Amino acid sequence: MRWKNLRERTVYENRWFSVNLADVRLPDGRHLDHYLIRLRPVAVATVVNAANEVLLLWRHRFITDAWGWELAAGVVEDGEDIEVAAAREMEEETGWRPGPLRHLLSVEPSNGLTDARHHIYWAEEAAYVGPPEDDFESDRRAWVPLKSVPDMVARGEVPAANMAAALLLLHHIRLG
Numbered sequence: 001m002r003w004k005n006l007r008e009r010t011v012y013e014n015r016w017f018s019v020n021l022a023d024v025r026l027p028d029g030r031h032l033d034h035y036l037i038r039l040r041p042v043a044v045a046t047v048v049n050a051a052n053e054v055l056l057l058w059r060h061r062f063i064t065d066a067w068g069w070e071l072a073a074g075v076v077e078d079g080e081d082i083e084v085a086a087a088r089e090m091e092e093e094t095g096w097r098p099g100p101l102r103h104l105l106s107v108e109p110s111n112g113l114t115d116a117r118h119h120i121y122w123a124e125e126a127a128y129v130g131p132p133e134d135d136f137e138s139d140r141r142a143w144v145p146l147k148s149v150p151d152m153v154a155r156g157e158v159p160a161a162n163m164a165a166a167l168l169l170l171h172h173i174r175l176g
Contacts, residue, residue, distance in 0.1 A: 001027050008036070016040065016075070039116040043085035044073040044166065047098050047126040052146045052174050054167065055094055055126065057138035061159075068159040069144065069152060071120070071166060072137075086121040094141050095132040099125035104169060109162045120166045146171050 008022035018038045025031055047055050056069045072093040076085040083101050091097045101121040108117055132141070144152075149171045158164045 003027070003032075006031075011035075035113075037114040037116075039075075039114050041076040041082060042073055042116065042118040043076050043082050043089055044071050044118055044120040044162070045086035045090035045098055045101060045122065046071040046166075046170075047090070047096060047123045048146060048170055048174055049125070049143065051143075053143035054146050054149070054170060055090075055096060056142055056144050057093060058140045058142065059138040064159070066159050067139075068163075069157055069167075070138075070160055070163050073118070082119045083121060086119065090126075091129060091132075092134045093132050093137045095128060095130050096126040097129050098123035099127075104166055107162050107165055109160075118162045120162065122166075122170060146174055 004025040006023045006025055008020040010018050010020050012019040016039070020036050020038060022034045022036055023031060024034045049055075055072075057072060058067065059070055060067050072090040074085065074089040074093075076082055080088075083103070087098050087101060098121075101123050104120045104122050106117055106119045108115075110116060132138075146167075149158075149167045152158050153164045153168060158167060
């Protein structure tokens with residue numbers, strides 16, 4: 001049941017993504033035109049402190065017109081190490097510099113349409129270095145008890161699937 005991408009061409013492109021049209025051969029030999037979006041990798045980071053609180057951002061996403069809790073995240077710059085990008089994004093968006101990061105998981109949030117991969121890291125300590133450089137990224141930053149995560153996800157307060165997966169895994173690791 002493997003689909004084969006025979007060729008693709010770029011329909012639109014900018015610094016953030018490209019929209020491509022692929023000529024796909026299905027297992028039965030038929031061909032299908034399939035649009036796909038090629039994206040740069042995304043690096044994500046947070047910290048869980050000794051009190052089992054996780055650092056989150058409360059933000060509005062204009063595309064879905066929804067508010068929700070998220071982790072600091074952003075695209076990996078050309079030539080940048082993913083873990084370094086995760087630490088950079090966390091500091092820029094929260095004002096907290098993470099201690100040693102650990103890889104938590106990598107997910108493909110929409111692999112039927114995009115090749116996006118989100119790489120999520122976490123630390124057990126962080127140092128406050130000042131107000132976030134990118135304070136426009138969120139309405140506020142808060143330390144939220146990990147024990148609250150399952151209920152927050154169930155209530156829809158963590159609408160992004162990648163963030164929900166990461167927070168539920170952190171909950172499992174720390175509170176098991």
